[in-house]
Amino acid sequence: MGVNLQPGQPLAIASSPDHEALVRALTAExxxxxxxxxxVLYSDQHVRRxxxxxxxxxxxxxxxxxxxxxxxxxxxxxxxxxxTTGDAEPHLLADLDPGRxxxxxxxxxxxxxxxxIDGGQVSWCVFGFPNEGWARTVFGEPDVERLWAAVATxxxxxxxxxxxxxxxxxxxxxxxxxxxxxxxxxxLRFRGPGTDLTVxxxxxxxxxxxxxxxxxxxxxxxxxxxxxxxxxxxxxxEGIVRATRPLALPGRxxxxxxxxxxxxxxxxxxxxxxxGEEVVRAxxxxxxxxxxxxxxxxxxxxxxxxxxGLTFFNSxxxxxxxxxxxxxxxxxxxxxxxxxxxxxxQRRLGVNQSTVHTDVMVGGxxxxxxxxPGAGAAVPILREDVWVLEALATG
Amino acid sequence: MGVNLQPGQPLAIASSPDHEALVRALTAExxxxxxxxxxVLYSDQHVRRxxxxxxxxxxxxxxxxxxxxxxxxxxxxxxxxxxTTGDAEPHLLADLDPGRxxxxxxxxxxxxxxxxIDGGQVSWCVFGFPNEGWARTVFGEPDVERLWAAVATxxxxxxxxxxxxxxxxxxxxxxxxxxxxxxxxxxLRFRGPGTDLTVxxxxxxxxxxxxxxxxxxxxxxxxxxxxxxxxxxxxxxEGIVRATRPLALPGRxxxxxxxxxxxxxxxxxxxxxxxGEEVVRAxxxxxxxxxxxxxxxxxxxxxxxxxxGLTFFNSxxxxxxxxxxxxxxxxxxxxxxxxxxxxxxQRRLGVNQSTVHTDVMVGGxxxxxxxxPGAGAAVPILREDVWVLEALATG
Numbered sequence: 001m002g003v004n005l006q007p008g009q010p011l012a013i014a015s016s017p018d019h020e021a022l023v024r025a026l027t028a029e030x031x032x033x034x035x036x037x038x039x040v041l042y043s044d045q046h047v048r049r050x051x052x053x054x055x056x057x058x059x060x061x062x063x064x065x066x067x068x069x070x071x072x073x074x075x076x077x078x079x080x081x082x083x084t085t086g087d088a089e090p091h092l093l094a095d096l097d098p099g100r101x102x103x104x105x106x107x108x109x110x111x112x113x114x115x116x117i118d119g120g121q122v123s124w125c126v127f128g129f130p131n132e133g134w135a136r137t138v139f140g141e142p143d144v145e146r147l148w149a150a151v152a153t154x155x156x157x158x159x160x161x162x163x164x165x166x167x168x169x170x171x172x173x174x175x176x177x178x179x180x181x182x183x184x185x186x187x188l189r190f191r192g193p194g195t196d197l198t199v200x201x202x203x204x205x206x207x208x209x210x211x212x213x214x215x216x217x218x219x220x221x222x223x224x225x226x227x228x229x230x231x232x233x234x235x236x237x238e239g240i241v242r243a244t245r246p247l248a249l250p251g252r253x254x255x256x257x258x259x260x261x262x263x264x265x266x267x268x269x270x271x272x273x274x275x276g277e278e279v280v281r282a283x284x285x286x287x288x289x290x291x292x293x294x295x296x297x298x299x300x301x302x303x304x305x306x307x308x309g310l311t312f313f314n315s316x317x318x319x320x321x322x323x324x325x326x327x328x329x330x331x332x333x334x335x336x337x338x339x340x341x342x343x344x345x346q347r348r349l350g351v352n353q354s355t356v357h358t359d360v361m362v363g364g365x366x367x368x369x370x371x372x373p374g375a376g377a378a379v380p381i382l383r384e385d386v387w388v389l390e391a392l393a394t395g
Numbered sequence: 396m397g398v399n400l401q402p403g404q405p406l407a408i409a410s411s412p413d414h415e416a417l418v419r420a421l422t423a424e425x426x427x428x429x430x431x432x433x434x435v436l437y438s439d440q441h442v443r444r445x446x447x448x449x450x451x452x453x454x455x456x457x458x459x460x461x462x463x464x465x466x467x468x469x470x471x472x473x474x475x476x477x478x479t480t481g482d483a484e485p486h487l488l489a490d491l492d493p494g495r496x497x498x499x500x501x502x503x504x505x506x507x508x509x510x511x512i513d514g515g516q517v518s519w520c521v522f523g524f525p526n527e528g529w530a531r532t533v534f535g536e537p538d539v540e541r542l543w544a545a546v547a548t549x550x551x552x553x554x555x556x557x558x559x560x561x562x563x564x565x566x567x568x569x570x571x572x573x574x575x576x577x578x579x580x581x582x583l584r585f586r587g588p589g590t591d592l593t594v595x596x597x598x599x600x601x602x603x604x605x606x607x608x609x610x611x612x613x614x615x616x617x618x619x620x621x622x623x624x625x626x627x628x629x630x631x632x633e634g635i636v637r638a639t640r641p642l643a644l645p646g647r648x649x650x651x652x653x654x655x656x657x658x659x660x661x662x663x664x665x666x667x668x669x670x671g672e673e674v675v676r677a678x679x680x681x682x683x684x685x686x687x688x689x690x691x692x693x694x695x696x697x698x699x700x701x702x703x704g705l706t707f708f709n710s711x712x713x714x715x716x717x718x719x720x721x722x723x724x725x726x727x728x729x730x731x732x733x734x735x736x737x738x739x740x741q742r743r744l745g746v747n748q749s750t751v752h753t754d755v756m757v758g759g760x761x762x763x764x765x766x767x768p769g770a771g772a773a774v775p776i777l778r779e780d781v782w783v784l785e786a787l788a789t790g
């Protein structure tokens with residue numbers, strides 16, 4: 001499962017020095033699984049903090065040529081790529097200028113990876129590594145053992161045969177995705193406290209679950225994953241939505257609480273939050289597509305992540321606890337015929353383009369989700385966190 | 396002093412995750428000093444261990460293209476480059492196949508850096524970061540505070556004005572180097588217990604102390620430095636030498652004890668050691684120049700490192716405690732007219748070429764060092780660790 005490393009394939013690991021114990025274990029396992037090479041790149045959030053504090057505006061968005069060269073080399077060599085998450089210091093950037101925090105990114109590198117991922121040019125996987133700082137954020141105390149137990153539940157390591165459990169789980173998600181694809185809804189509607197949002201879909205919206213490299217190797221990009229997702233039409237979101245969980249901005253060590261967004265003709269036109277609002281505003285201003293939707297994903301109450309009852313303050317986990325939308329870049333693979341198109345062509349088709357991609361959790365027991373056909377009555381998909389679409393479709 | 400970072404200059408830091416506290420402090424200081432960029436690359440010795448354990452023979456000597464591209468970019472941008480030492484786990488590779496340990500290296504990258512350094516294309520500096528593992532190696536217990544005190548003495552941080560102390564110290568070394576250059580010795584001779592070695596010099600041998608970039612910025616490549624050094628003629632070493640201190644092979648986490656070498660016509664023809672012998676043999680077999688000398692350096696008993704009375708099990712420190720020779724690659728800058736020559740031209744001139752460079756400590760109170768003129772009597776340089784050349788030359 002996961003990155004599904006093949007014998008003879010190179011593996012690259014992108015991680016934090018805070019995760020070195022995991023990195024070392026992964027490296028040993030990868031060689032044992034027949035890796036041709038294991039290349040580790042550590043990124044230090046403290047170094048990023050100093051950049052945000054002191055760098056010129058130009059430096060904030062600089063992609064070093066060698067880093068792009070490294071990405072190209074990984075793609076040329078059909079590598080597997082693992083990224084680890086689990087922020088040991090999730091408030092590290094909280095005292096910095098939020099505009100600079102939101103602007104700091106490497107657009108060329110992000111763009112390169114999005115295209116490589118859309119084209120299936122690498123197998124990749126993201127997962128989390130429990131550590132003291134992350135545990136303190138979740139529990140208020142550095143109880144790493146408790147976080148390990150929660151993560152083990154969330155990623156099905158507590159099953160007697162985790163790999164078999166994953167196979168079964170992926171098959172269940174695949175069936176949901178296929179059902180949604182058959183329904184060919186024109187839009188999805190979310191209704192709940194503070195939320196009434198309609199998200200227009202593309203005529204060719206797909207609901208892929210398992211990813212596959214261009215050379216045919218299946219992999220699971222997120223561990224955990226509990227979602228079925230698609231690429232909405234970036235021009236057709238309308239209404240308001242209230243985030244149902246706090247949002248830890250990936251790579252930014254900033255937590256956004258009580259986020260509310262209002263959409264008009266696809267675009268976010270109002271933002272409010274009790275913390276992190278300015279960082280979100282800076283992100284939305286980064287480029288033209290940042291304020292439009294790139295993803296909508298459905299998750300029900302059977303989610304192994306959701307069943308832990310925890311907020312992980314980590315998007316990888318929290319987005320798999322409940323339904324979510326993402327502003328910014330869309331996955332071309334989730335729209336028929338979009339892979340391989342030019343960015344402008346994808347945009348015309350309805351596939352959003354941006355150097356931002358931020359997931360916002362919007363689901364939960366109080367939020368109803370319906371599928372809206374082009375004509376006719378709304379079709380319930382989720383009620384009180386229960387997946388009801390299958391029963392209706394097959395009943 | 397040290398790397399002498401200039402406003403607007405990019406800084407690259409090569410370090411270990413074990414040194415992250417130092418890296419973070421350096422990053423902040425560099426921005427404060429006006430760096431244009433701070434680029435940190437962490438290398439994890441555990442990842443290297445797994446490579447040596449499991450990688451193919453070809454993988455052991457592979458230079459990733461991106462790493463070479465990074466080095467090129469640093470040179471193109473006239474960067475400053477800092478490397479940190481202080482091995483937290485100096486025995487980490489001790490149980491591995493010594494042949495594979497000795498063969499593992501990146502020849503293309505090493506070659507690139509040697510040429511960049513010879514050409515003054517970067518300013519660079521290496522220094523040490525005290526940590527528990529290193530302290531345990533030196534004192535038998537993880538007394539980091541005591542190691543900090545020793546390092547502070549060794550690098551003159553215990554002086555009231557360390558920068559002024561360094562300026563004075565470098566001026567003293569420069570005077571020694573100039574005196575040695577005036578003497579134009581044909582060879583140096585080391586005599587002591589187990590040692591009678593004659594090292595032939597080049598007619599154009601220089602004794603540089605301070606380095607200087609091609610664009611004229613002075614820097615001190617090693618903190619500490621206590622040596623005056625030159626590039627010997629790789630064809631003209633004869634005799635035997637016994638190492639006077641154990642040798643921690645840089646980047647290899649292997650300690651070589653009781654090393655003895657015998658030279659014939661410049662080449663090491665016999666090797667023995669009570670530990671690490673096989674790793675040294677593997678290094679010497681790496682290429683044609685590995686078994687010939689690339690450096691000879693003189694250090695007296697006033698060395699701030701030597702006065703700590705400690706063996707640091709770290710070449711940067713131990714080589715600055717006493718006289719040393721290095722097998723492998725030579726510094727072209729220490730021979731008149733060699734910089735800019737082709738590798739083959741340098742070799743003909745007497746400047747050794749190799750992808751190896753390993754320092755071996757050979758000095759101490761019991762070792763006499765003489766300068767041998769082309770004709771006439773030997774001239775004493777060091778007696779009982781006292782520098783006696785100046786007195787003679789000016790007396």
